[in-house]
Amino acid sequence: MEKSIETIWKEGFLKNDALLAPKLNNLYNQKSKQLIEKIKRTSRVDNLSLLPIAFILLVVLSYLGFILAGIYASFLLIFLFFLNKKLLKYLNEININTNNHKYLIAYKNAIGKIILFTTKLLGFGLPLAVIPIYWLFFKETRAYQKLIAETPFFFIILFVIGIAILLSILGVLIYKLSTKIIYGNFITRLDEIIADIEELKN
Amino acid sequence: MSSDFYTNSIIPYSGIIIKICRAYTDSQEDFEDYYQEVCLQVWRTKDQFRGESKWSTWIYRLSLNICLTMIKKKRNNRQHTVSDYIVPEVTEDNHAFLDESLNLLYDAIKQLSEIDRAVILLYLEERPYKEIGEIIGTSHNNIAVRITRIKERLKKILN
Numbered sequence: 070m071e072k073s074i075e076t077i078w079k080e081g082f083l084k085n086d087a088l089l090a091p092k093l094n095n096l097y098n099q100k101s102k103q104l105i106e107k108i109k110r111t112s113r114v115d116n117l118s119l120l121p122i123a124f125i126l127l128v129v130l131s132y133l134g135f136i137l138a139g140i141y142a143s144f145l146l147i148f149l150f151f152l153n154k155k156l157l158k159y160l161n162e163i164n165i166n167t168n169n170h171k172y173l174i175a176y177k178n179a180i181g182k183i184i185l186f187t188t189k190l191l192g193f194g195l196p197l198a199v200i201p202i203y204w205l206f207f208k209e210t211r212a213y214q215k216l217i218a219e220t221p222f223f224f225i226i227l228f229v230i231g232i233a234i235l236l237s238i239l240g241v242l243i244y245k246l247s248t249k250i251i252y253g254n255f256i257t258r259l260d261e262i263i264a265d266i267e268e269l270k271n
Numbered sequence: 272m273s274s275d276f277y278t279n280s281i282i283p284y285s286g287i288i289i290k291i292c293r294a295y296t297d298s299q300e301d302f303e304d305y306y307q308e309v310c311l312q313v314w315r316t317k318d319q320f321r322g323e324s325k326w327s328t329w330i331y332r333l334s335l336n337i338c339l340t341m342i343k344k345k346r347n348n349r350q351h352t353v354s355d356y357i358v359p360e361v362t363e364d365n366h367a368f369l370d371e372s373l374n375l376l377y378d379a380i381k382q383l384s385e386i387d388r389a390v391i392l393l394y395l396e397e398r399p400y401k402e403i404g405e406i407i408g409t410s411h412n413n414i415a416v417r418i419t420r421i422k423e424r425l426k427k428i429l430n
Binding site: 081 | 282285286288289302303306307308311315372373375376395425426429
């Protein structure tokens with residue numbers, strides 16, 4: 070007589086192997102791997118997106134007649150792309166063979182360092198890099214010629230410093246905002262996993 | 272997770288978790304992943320347990336919810352890939368029980384919809400219809416009808 074499904078179920082679980090629980094020593098390994106993979110994927114895409122922007126800037130500015138400004142802006146973005154690539158390589162070099170907790174902390178610290186470095190770069194470097202674009206863009210305009218002719222040199226310097234500070238603040242704010250939008254959830258998740266592992270340890 | 276909590280509140284109920292996780296996974300790796308996720312969530316949500324139901328019911332409910340969520344996540348991650356159109360390999364060697372009939376039954380259960388899997392697992396675990404209804408979120412009459420239909424389907428698959 071064929072066994073009913075109820076009997077198969079009951080008898081099957083009487084065998085010793087059926088209810089063998091897996092060990093919990095790999096707790097969070099899979100989750101951590103998935104999260105880190107997501108961060109890596111997102112940062113790769115994020116960085117690659119600089120290339121089409123560089124191309125579009127080059128085309129648009131050249132079309133408007135500002136070829137030099139276009140080349141310069143594209144060069145800056147391509148430079149940023151290679152710089153980011155180098156920074157991302159640094160993330161990949163973190164030793165994955167250490168234990169999960171140490172690896173996640175090292176990864177989080179590395180992300181923190183990259184964010185700090187990029188913030189400083191944008192805060193100080195962006196005005197220095199972008200002001201020449203403005204100059205290339207406006208130097209032939211009548212408004213610029215009038216400003217140079219009629220304004221005392223000291224005020225021009227003040228004006229340029231003002232623009233530099235504004236650019237610096239704007240650059241840092243936009244970077245902070247975009248980092249929060251793109252990486253905010255990942256960083257929160259990373260913090261949660263680290264906190265959980267620490268609580269589990271205790 | 273303190274070893275006391277694991278020993279007293281999870282180990283005695285690990286059978287429930289194992290039975291449910293097996294029904295929603297196709298490989299040993301996935302099974303271990305789901306099992307660990309359930310254990311973690313049981314530990315994380317332990318303070319939310321108010322004692323209105325049995326601890327075992329809480330574990331059933333949590334295990335099913337987590338397995339359903341993970342299976343959904345996995346499906347979303349694979350969306351638009353060719354593998355979606357390939358019938359998944361049901362049982363790998365390292366994911367099988369010693370009892371062949373039990374393996375066949377699990378293979379059959381895996382062919383059911385996700386909710387039907389939950390219903391039949393709870394039925395086989397001899398949970399009262401009322402409790403199954405509460406966990407699944409439907410009336411116990413509906414559960415009775417559903418169980419009859421699922422059992423017929425399983426018989427057909429097994430034969």
